[in-house]
Amino acid sequence: MKIKSASVRAFSQTFHSGSVRWSLRSAETTIEFPGDGELHSSSSLSGGKELIVEAELTGGEGEVSWQHAQLFRQSLKDTEKVLFEILVEMDES
Numbered sequence: 001m002k003i004k005s006a007s008v009r010a011f012s013q014t015f016h017s018g019s020v021r022w023s024l025r026s027a028e029t030t031i032e033f034p035g036d037g038e039l040h041s042s043s044s045l046s047g048g049k050e051l052i053v054e055a056e057l058t059g060g061e062g063e064v065s066w067q068h069a070q071l072f073r074q075s076l077k078d079t080e081k082v083l084f085e086i087l088v089e090m091d092e093s
Contacts, residue, residue, distance in 0.1 A: 003048045004091040007041040008033065010055070011072060011083040017059040018068025025052050035071070037083070051088060 003026060012020040012035030023032050024040075026048025033040040035055070045051065060068030072083040 001049075001090040001092055003045050003051060004089040005041060005043045006045045006051055006089070007039050007085075007087040008053060009037065009039045009082060009085040010035045010053070011037040011074075011081075012055065013070050013073045014059075015068045015070075016061050018057070018065070018070075019059045020069050020071065021056045021058070023054045023056075025054070026050060037081070039085070039087075046091070051086075053086065 006024060008024050010022055014020060020035050021032065022035050023030050024045065026045045027050065028048065029044050031042050031044060055071055057069035060066060074081055074083060
């Protein structure tokens with residue numbers, strides 16, 4: 001089976017100079033997408049047999065620089081929100 005299309009939803013939050021770079025890739029194609037919590041779809045990954053989701057966290061300032069780029073941060077009161085989701089449609093080619 002091969003990938004026909006892929007969609008991903010991811011949420012990240014940054015503070016000060018922190019940044020998060022999200023990417024979705026197959027053997028031949030890489031697409032970047034924002035960690036805005038919206039569903040991002042791509043058919044440009046079609047034909048691949050594997051899919052890799054990657055988040056690169058950089059930046060931040062001082063002793064708490066590690067806190068300035070966060071994945072999947074949410075309030076304890078907001079537990080119904082989907083913070084990470086991957087949907088892959090496969091094709092039998």
